[in-house]
Amino acid sequence: MRVIKLAAVAAVAAGPALADLVKVDNQQKFVQLVNGKTLTRPFVKLNVRPDGQIEGRGARWDVEGTWSWQNGYFCRDLFWGGDPLGYNCQEVQASDDGRIKFTSDRGAGDSAMFRLR
Known part of the structure; x- marks a missing residue:
């Protein structure tokens, strides 16, 4: 019984999802x-x-590149501080609270979460 109460308190204390x-x-x-x-x-x-x-900045270096939309994926070719990061098609996910997530290799690779401001 204590375990159930403790779980309920933890869920409430965690706040909204x-x-x-x-x-x-x-x-x-x-x-x-x-x-x-x-x-x-x-x-x-x-x-x-x-x-x-x-276009933008990453750490102290300029970021520039191009993008297109292909078969449901955001495909970009980026340069960071003049160095090529390469071409990659990424899965994009977004939320109503202003977050957007890019996952490389059509959703099978590393992810980066951003805020939309």
Whole structure:
């Protein structure tokens, strides 16, 4: 009985759950999410423009590149401080609370979470 009470208290103390991430599967929805916003995370600020351009800063270096939407994925070619990061197609997920997540290799690789500001 104590275990059940303790679990109930822990659930209440944890607060509301974060909004669920939902896969963004079309370019129009993606553009609506990012247009006029800055994608931020510690030491990174990026603008992903509707015209296919990416620009911003990562740590102390400029980030620039291009993007397109292909078969339900955000495909980008980036340069960071002039060095190529390469071409990669990424799964995009977003939430109602302003978070957007990019997962490399069509959703099978590493992820990066950003805030839309």
